[in-house]
Amino acid sequence: MERALCRVSDLADGKSRGLDPLNEGCDTMFVICRGEDVYAYRNACPHVPMAKMAWRKDEYLNADGSLIRCSAHGALFSIATGECIAGACVGAWLTPVNTVIREGYLWLAGDFAPRRQSRPRSGQQDTAAAMDEGRARP
Numbered sequence: 001m002e003r004a005l006c007r008v009s010d011l012a013d014g015k016s017r018g019l020d021p022l023n024e025g026c027d028t029m030f031v032i033c034r035g036e037d038v039y040a041y042r043n044a045c046p047h048v049p050m051a052k053m054a055w056r057k058d059e060y061l062n063a064d065g066s067l068i069r070c071s072a073h074g075a076l077f078s079i080a081t082g083e084c085i086a087g088a089c090v091g092a093w094l095t096p097v098n099t100v101i102r103e104g105y106l107w108l109a110g111d112f113a114p115r116r117q118s119r120p121r122s123g124q125q126d127t128a129a130a131m132d133e134g135r136a137r138p
């Protein structure tokens, strides 16, 4: 799936921004712009299933903007890798979202499962829910 997420010029350097690519009514992913690089993750903390991370709209970073900070219990994550380096889930990982910059826009590239899906049939793994909970990687 390729879908335009936003204009690159709308991303402020050193800041984070929540996005709702499937129009689910909440920000299901977020991006952080640092210079020429854009990092994108699902808005789901690996510490607690379904936990959202922003402490208010578009605010996913710690005070000095050097790390991603989960608002629930304060776990800190590397912006570049998504690894939890301090707090309640050290060693766990945020789920990365594949994006690409083209023609001045940030595009969603590859699969992006809805936050909630219908109940899986018997014997099927609910990959989307696992991804939302940080238990699976895309």
Ligand code: FES
Binding pocket: 045, 046, 047, 048, 051, 070, 071, 072, 073, 074, 075, 087, 088, 089
């Ligand atoms: S839910 Fe994120 S640190 Fe606990």
